[in-house]
Amino acid sequence: MAKEEASEPILILRGITKRFQGITALRQVDFDVRAGEVHVLFGENGAGKSTLINIIAGTFQPDEGAYRFDGLHLSHLTPHRARGAGICAVFQEFSLAPNLTVVENLFLGREIRRGGILDLATMRRRASDLIEELGFDLELDRQVGMLSRAHQQMVEIAKALLGEPRILILDEPTASLTEREAGRLFELVAALKARGVGIIYVSHRMREIRALADRITVLRDGQLVRTLEAAGVQDADLVELMTGRKIDGLFPTFDHKPGRVAIEVQGLSAARGAVCDVDFVAHAGEITGIAGLVGCGKSELVRAIYGLEQIEHGEIRLHDVAQNTLSPRHSLRRGVVYFPANRATEGLALARVVRENASMSSLDVREIARLGLLDTRNERSLVQQAVDRLKLRPPNLERPAGRLSGGNRQKVMLARGLMRDLSVFLFDEPTVGIDVGAKREVYDFMGRLLQAGAAVVVVSSELPEVLALSNRLYVMHHGRIVTQLEGSEKTEQNVLASFFRSEANAATGAAS
């Protein structure tokens, strides 16, 4: 690899300050990007990463500070002008029109025209060239709304690259990609680097940072902590810089004491084929993990257990009692709670305050409401206890949930688990989009549940996480459970191998 230590930054930000309604999101931050480097932005949620990339992409105007791109002072930048100058961003929130096809989306806003008429042939050719070059598996004429999240992410990336960017911003790009797709994305990042594109990369995942970063800028509470060369940096140092405190080891070690069977699933098919003939057991006192690629049905499995998916076949037994009527309400009454993966769409009512969000699933409990009348004092004290145990910051019960960071939103949701008597906890992607400090707090929460003798089920696409947390690990592939791993068998290699084995089986099955 060529060393270009001395290369001049193409993007320089100096003394950037940004306030929202009196709250300072960024204070005097300096940041620069050189051509052909990957510059990782690292920090907890609410540290100001989003604000910074939004300023670079022209979405927000900074209140103070200077912005130089390619030697020119830029002010009053808009997303359109930034794009025109060669600054492209791929945000977590997609900018795609779901009703249009892949090609139409790629060229949206910069259609190739010939005499005022769309030049469909040229656009198709360029789109298919680009997609081939990227190695993405995308059909040009599919409607974007019909694609999986991972595929939509690919469209979004392709769209950004079509503009031949000089600066590319990637905001947690692997959050919804499978391992293999992520691998391809990394190759792509390397190729872009070689072409001299400066890449700003936001991620919480240590492995990616280690693999990709040239330099790392750490933000904390809206301020620049340090910009450092990535070579030779230890994970622990980064986490310490980010949180301002020492955290020993990302995953805690749990003391699993498997007791009686809490959930037993037999021959379950559900969610219109997303779950296929699944047998599954979760014991009290242990964490049962479910691993698998995005879209393998692992999330649908726990949702079916909770009563959110249509069940076509099979039986679900809870504490040895067969369940006939499955609905969230019945499940909660029987002591089962589910924490959904997407906190904004399924978890919280963002306009409502923390207190109401935390007690939402417990208003049928006698301590809080009788005969339809609320005991607001009891409610408040129960919620207060729950959020205190989860270390919500700020611990203000009357703040709208929408004003909290990702980690704190997750804590509000988890508080629901402390508001009533529960014995089975189903976690769906419990740490997606939250920072390392909050992750650790979520793990500690699981640890306390375990000590109290609860059955905990963790569904996660982050392989290291489920591997480390679970006592027994199920691996799902195409709606089926392909293997169950325990003890020393619980390794990344074994999980990945089971995918390939199942692919191979499917292939030979089809051939014969």
Add this chain to the structure above:
Amino acid sequence: MTVEEADMRSSSRGDLRALSRWISAIGILPVLLTVLILGMCIIDPRFSGVANVTNILRNASVLAIVAFGQALVLIAGGFDLSVGAIVALASEIAAVTMRWAGTAFPEQDALIIALGVGAALGTGILVGLVNGICVAVLRISGFIATLGSMSVTLGIALIITNGIPVYGLPQSFITQFGRARWFEFPSAAYVAIAILLVLAFVQRRTVLGRYLYAIGGNSEAAIVSGISTRRYQIAAYVISGLLAAVTGLLLTALVGSGQASFGGDLMMLQSIAAAVIGGVSLHGGVGRFGMVALSAIFLSILSNALNLLRVDSRIQPIFIGVILICAVALDEIRRRRTVHD
């Protein structure tokens, strides 16, 4: 520019900012209302006369009651276009029932009135139930479901009486209720205040209130939290229908006849305007009934002021339309500022 000038500019900008922060804290509505009342007291002495104030209070109460129902549905994430039509149908059903009961049970005013009131309220509940089932069970959007039921309801109201007012109500219903003033205030005001108190209690202290806000705030989250969203959505539409029927009764008692021309499009528009100007969000999950009452008073005073100032009554819908759009725009700006990642 000299230093002083720059200073003055920045300080006046600071004042503006402080003002806008203060207004956004208490809302712009009380400010507008105060300005309007003070201005009218100065411009026109008739404005503060007893007759005029009674008139304003009557109109405001009637509007507020419909708007409460509308607000409830909006808070739960829905939309109720049928309220105006329910007002009309409930008025006619009440009048027709009372006329019939008057011949069946002559001189028994209490019974006659009870039957009429019951029939009207039943009508409101029924239309609300149909709306609720269309939305919660058949999954039709609230906008379309209530647009359809508005048309059906109004059609029925016109067929029943061929559009001719229905007379023959018991006199006591009109004199001792509709046109009565208790302790100087019109009867409608007491009804509106009673409903406001009940709704404020429902909002703060009952599971029903909490669930409506939760469902409007995020229906998916409500489902995951084990709330039977269908039941509560239906409840919101039923309450809205019921309150529209109460309004129909008040108007019937005031005018002394049942009319298909009560309510209608204008009342539907005004009820949405009152709710939205009162800070109820069209995205659901946000709104307070006290503010809705205040905005109903504001709209009634505004329309009264325009009458006193001899502004053509045909121009008034234009005012309401413009104010409605401004209120929604303000709501959007507020949302953009508070909820972002």
